[in-house]
Each structure stands twice: as structure tokens, then as C-alpha cells.
Amino acid sequence: MTKEAILGAIRRGLKRGPLPGDQAAMLHARMARPPRHLTPARSQVPRPDQIALLVRNIEKEFGTVSRVPGGDEVPEAVAEYLAGQNLPSNLVMAPHPELRALPWSARPLLVIREGRAEGTDLVSLQHGFAGIAETGTLMLPSAPERPTTLNLLADTAVVVLRASRVVGAYEDAWDLLRRERQDAVTGGFMPRNVMLVTGPSRSADIEQTLELGAHGPRRLHVVLIDDDPAARAA
Amino acid sequence: MLTTSPEFKANAHHALADAGLQKALAFSKPQFMARRTAAVANLPEFERLRDIGRDIKNHALANLDFYLETFEANVQRAGGRVHWCSTAEDARNAVLDICRNAGARTVTKGKSMISEELGINAHLEAHGIAPIETDLGEYIIQLRQETPSHIIAPAFHLNREDWEAQFRLSHTDLPADRVFAERRDILTEARTKLRQRFLAADVGITGANFLIAETGSSVIVTNEGNGDLTQTLPRVHIALASIEKVVPTLEDATSLLRILARSATGQDFSVYTTFSTGGRRPGDLDGPQEYHVVLVDAGRSAMMGTEFQEMLRCIRCAACMNHCPVYGAVGGHAYGWVYPGPMGSVLTPSLIGVDKAGHLPNASTFCGKCESVCPVKIPLPKMMRHWREREFERHLQPGGIRSNLALWAYFARRPALYRLVARAGAVALGLLGRRRGRFARLPLAGGWTEGRDLPAPEGDTFFARYAREQRAAP
Numbered sequence: 204m205t206k207e208a209i210l211g212a213i214r215r216g217l218k219r220g221p222l223p224g225d226q227a228a229m230l231h232a233r234m235a236r237p238p239r240h241l242t243p244a245r246s247q248v249p250r251p252d253q254i255a256l257l258v259r260n261i262e263k264e265f266g267t268v269s270r271v272p273g274g275d276e277v278p279e280a281v282a283e284y285l286a287g288q289n290l291p292s293n294l295v296m297a298p299h300p301e302l303r304a305l306p307w308s309a310r311p312l313l314v315i316r317e318g319r320a321e322g323t324d325l326v327s328l329q330h331g332f333a334g335i336a337e338t339g340t341l342m343l344p345s346a347p348e349r350p351t352t353l354n355l356l357a358d359t360a361v362v363v364l365r366a367s368r369v370v371g372a373y374e375d376a377w378d379l380l381r382r383e384r385q386d387a388v389t390g391g392f393m394p395r396n397v398m399l400v401t402g403p404s405r406s407a408d409i410e411q412t413l414e415l416g417a418h419g420p421r422r423l424h425v426v427l428i429d430d431d432p433a434a435r436a437a
Numbered sequence: 438m439l440t441t442s443p444e445f446k447a448n449a450h451h452a453l454a455d456a457g458l459q460k461a462l463a464f465s466k467p468q469f470m471a472r473r474t475a476a477v478a479n480l481p482e483f484e485r486l487r488d489i490g491r492d493i494k495n496h497a498l499a500n501l502d503f504y505l506e507t508f509e510a511n512v513q514r515a516g517g518r519v520h521w522c523s524t525a526e527d528a529r530n531a532v533l534d535i536c537r538n539a540g541a542r543t544v545t546k547g548k549s550m551i552s553e554e555l556g557i558n559a560h561l562e563a564h565g566i567a568p569i570e571t572d573l574g575e576y577i578i579q580l581r582q583e584t585p586s587h588i589i590a591p592a593f594h595l596n597r598e599d600w601e602a603q604f605r606l607s608h609t610d611l612p613a614d615r616v617f618a619e620r621r622d623i624l625t626e627a628r629t630k631l632r633q634r635f636l637a638a639d640v641g642i643t644g645a646n647f648l649i650a651e652t653g654s655s656v657i658v659t660n661e662g663n664g665d666l667t668q669t670l671p672r673v674h675i676a677l678a679s680i681e682k683v684v685p686t687l688e689d690a691t692s693l694l695r696i697l698a699r700s701a702t703g704q705d706f707s708v709y710t711t712f713s714t715g716g717r718r719p720g721d722l723d724g725p726q727e728y729h730v731v732l733v734d735a736g737r738s739a740m741m742g743t744e745f746q747e748m749l750r751c752i753r754c755a756a757c758m759n760h761c762p763v764y765g766a767v768g769g770h771a772y773g774w775v776y777p778g779p780m781g782s783v784l785t786p787s788l789i790g791v792d793k794a795g796h797l798p799n800a801s802t803f804c805g806k807c808e809s810v811c812p813v814k815i816p817l818p819k820m821m822r823h824w825r826e827r828e829f830e831r832h833l834q835p836g837g838i839r840s841n842l843a844l845w846a847y848f849a850r851r852p853a854l855y856r857l858v859a860r861a862g863a864v865a866l867g868l869l870g871r872r873r874g875r876f877a878r879l880p881l882a883g884g885w886t887e888g889r890d891l892p893a894p895e896g897d898t899f900f901a902r903y904a905r906e907q908r909a910a911p
Binding site: 209216338351356387398407412416 | 461464465468469485486500503505507514515522571573574577590620623625631650651660663680685688691692694695705708710711712713717718719720721723743
């Protein structure tokens, strides 16, 4: 059998048979409590600086951010952003309870459809699971209430993120996922898909020169809700 | 994939005379180096992260059988399937079977070097299935019926005018007199063309930068988003991966991701880093129904336990070729197979045989830059030297090289004689070249002096001068 042949060849190279039980147990233990390696000092800073670092890094990667004091101001911020970019006010929104709870009726001109994105959608509104300050990265795990196509198909991707969900390093975001999620199929924490998104789509394949707007969104806008008292700058 | 590695010398001559290629190399090469330097300067921990990256990959390789089996168990738990393939042919057939079972007519593809190595596209085409490359660089390579010349920038050898010409030739449904005022216009045209393809494809094939044993996930890293559209929209997702891609945990992959983009494009992080684990879950509104990992050996397991095992640490960032003076002079196609530059010069002989690829490890100045920028510290020059030794042992070089090496070895084993002869040569050349200070031509060194002058020695050897200065030192 092919599998046995490959494993046998590897073991011959390693000059041993299958791993003895005690060694396999050690490796299982390492996976059960994955050791963290070095995390760069740049993100291990006080909360207000962490949020500022996230914003700075998103903007460095050609994304944009608007900060609002609470959820009530999100519809206004979205409408203003779309108007400012001369974009249509039709959008497809993730069917996430936190997004549904926002006062969209205050902005009746926004036409909202809930669900996954189709090829014709111009604007999508996604729910941010976590923000990673280290590189201005959004963690977007797939779920019925957070479809993956919303990250990819629309020309303009808008993500609503709470400041209390901003962490320093990638490992902190994995910890959130490990702690908060349980997958119905595997019993583990990994959903079908986890996207780490850093800025809008781009390509440098033509003469190694950066151009924005390859196959994914041309614009990435983050509406950041300042819901974390510890994160507000003094 | 067919190889022209045995013709490296002719390929290199051809490349040096190719004005378009030389223009592209001169334009693009300094950018990669400058960007990496800036990214590294921006992360004080970078050097320590290289050691960590090396150690993680060494740990994974030392327990490769265990982690592959764990990976498979976790893929299965998530409803996916792993297809073990010993050879390229096994892998081609596994992919074809999955596509046939899905009733596929078109297949979209994310950029994957293992796919190039296996020759997936030709195999699918021969069986009536249309593969469509969706990475911008791979897309034009497919239109031009070429192979990639770089592992992360497939169209590294092309200039803007090549893109425009090819798009006019291939996209005949668009107005012939349209203007490409900016590079962006080229990109936009490709985006429009490929959008329809993404939506229509039955199967999406991607590569994998990492496999994660702990979770049974495959990871891809892209900037365009094409890989994500490829693996999200069709009903079936196939991830192609060679066996050495597996790492134990998300934390291990995360540490490697910190050094990957910085070493490759000089970005702090790529735009899309995506972890795929099985197929669509109950209630999900999108994503593939089926998830397959085609796990390929194709020569890797035979490298385990040899002096080339460390090569299996490679994370395919391309820093070695971006900094290589030889790659910079001849580009990627001259190397004649999938993997160019220093990593290719070590890997290609392992995978297709030193009898075919023996020129590649010789095509190095041993300047050591490749090893100094490698994010997982692979001793590339040392391994190229191992290949040179094997080539010599197997009598693969032409007689002239062997007899000259034998002559040199005779003297090298007799240091006193060596110094005497070297000194005599240095003195003689010094006298002969006293007037002009250099030689435009020398007997037995025609290949060297063809491209440059040999400076005349100043009449003494290094050893003599070193001894003199040691004596003079207090």
C-alpha cells in the first residue's frame, strides 16, 4: 500500500521503526498544549497602543479605518464611508447576531441583504472575529453566520470589529478561537476555513510593481467599535 | 514536467543574449532585495525567528511519519480525505480521479509549484478537463504556454509590453484598439476574464504552504485572493502538497509565517493566509462540499537520512534566488526544471537525478548569500558541494574537468609543492603582466578571460605575504 511504502521509506531514512509509544505520547502532549514560540515585542504593549498599532498597520497595508464610540454609530459610519467612496448603498451582510442587532433602520437608504456573497455583489459587510495588531490582520473564521465569500467576492469589503477583540499577536487570536469555538463535526475548534486578511487584494506579478485590486476586494474598510474601556487612550 | 537541465550551459548562453530577459531581470531583481532588507530591519526578532523556524522544521522532519499520520487522522475527522501518492504519476491519477468523480469540465487552480512538478495541467487536458491558472503570473504563463521562471513570481522574466501583447492576442473578444495606459489596466482585464472562470469551475486545485497535523488543515498564502476563490467557490477542493509540508501545530505554522512573507516579498504578512479544514459544515452558506489532500512523495522520502535531508526544511520563499548572482544573470528558465536558483540547484538533482541536473550545483559562485538569507538556514552551498562530490564520484563530468581536477588534487595534497608552483606562476604572471597590469587572454583560461580581464598578480602569493606580515607583527 502506498501509504505504508511512504511511511516505511521515511522510517528507513530516520533509521528507526514506528515511534515508540512514550515518544508518540510526548508529541501528542505537545499538540494538546502547543508551545508558543517567540512573539515579537512590537505587539506586547498597553491596550491603547495595541489598538493604535492595529489601525496603523491596516492603513500601512492600504486598508482604511473609521472608529466609532459604540454599535449605534456603525450604520452611520458605513453609510458615510460608502457615500464618500461614491459606492452604491446596496450591501450583502453576514447573518451574524451582532450585526443584526445594530440599528440599521436609522439608515433607511442602506439596502441590506443577508447571506453569502455572489459574483455581482459590490459591497459586503463582514463580522470581525478578532483583530491582530502585530500586522493589522483580521481573523475571519467561517461559520453559518460568517460566510467566507463575504471576504472575497465584493469589490469593497467592510468589516465591523470590536476593539475588545483586538489582540497583540497571532497566537493570541488562536487562543481566542481555541477557547470560544467548538466545531460540530470534529469536536475540535477549527472551522472549515480561517482567513487571516491583511489589507485589500493586490498583485505584483507585472514587473514586480504593486497594484491593488487583483481577484479579491479592491478596498478593505474596518469599522472599529471602541467598546473596550481599557483600550481608550487616556 | 520535461527538463532541459542537462542543457544548462546552452540555456545560460541563450539567456545572457536575451535582451528582454535581461531588461526584466535588471528591473525586478533589486526590488526583491531592497524589500526584504527593509522588512527584516523592521523586525528586531528576525534572526532569532530564523533559528526557531529551523528548529520547528527539524522537529517535524525527525517525526515526519508520526505527523503525517496524525494529519491524515485529523483530515478524516473533519470529513476530508488524504490520497497518498508515491510518484508523480500516482498524484496525476489521483487528481484526475477526483475530477472525474466530480464530473468536472473546468478546474481553477491557485499557484502551486508541486502542480508544475507533477504536470497536472497537461494530464487534465489530455483527459478532456480544462485547467485554468488564476494567479496573475501563472495565468499569462499558461496563455504563453511557458513554464514559471521563479517560484513566487512566475512571470519574473516578462516585461509590461509582453503582457499587453499576449492579452491582445488571447482576449480576442475585446476591442483590438483598447489602451493599456497603466499596469492596473492589465490587472483589471485579467480580473474580469477570470471572475467568470472562478464562478463556473467544478473543482479548485491549490497547493499548500503548510499542512498542520494538530488540526488537519492545509494553509495557503496569497496576495491576490485567487487561491481563496479557487478553494471556496467550486464544489470540490483539492490541496496538493508534498510530504515535507507538515508541521505540528498552528503555533509552529505561525512562527514560520512570520519569516515567510518577509523573506519572500518583503511584506510583513501576505494579504490572505488561509487555513482550510475539511468540507462545508452543517449550516455553512458557502465553501466546498468535498476536501481532498493529495499528499505527494515523489522523491522526498529518499532524501531523509541523507546529507540532503535539511533541504526538506525549505518553505519556498525564493529569497535564495532573489539574492543569487547566477539567477540574477540568467533567470529561472535556464535551470531547466521547476525549481531555479540555489534551492533548485540542490533539490533538482535529488528529484530528477544528478546525471540530468549535475550542471546546476556547479552553477554557483559559492558566495554564500543564499544561506545567509534563508529563513530556515539551509546550508545551500554545502549541499551543492555534496552534489559536486557525487558527480565526481560517479564519473559524470567530461574528461577534461576530471583530469584537471586530478592534476589540481595532486598538488593540493602536497602543500610545499603547491606553494612552490603557485609562487612560480604568480611571479611569472606578475612579470609578464607588469606593463599592462592585466591579461585580456591567457592560455587554458579562455572561458574566464572571454568575459573579463585577469588582473596580473603583484608578483607574490598570499601565503608568502601572510608569513612576511606575521613575522613583522610585534
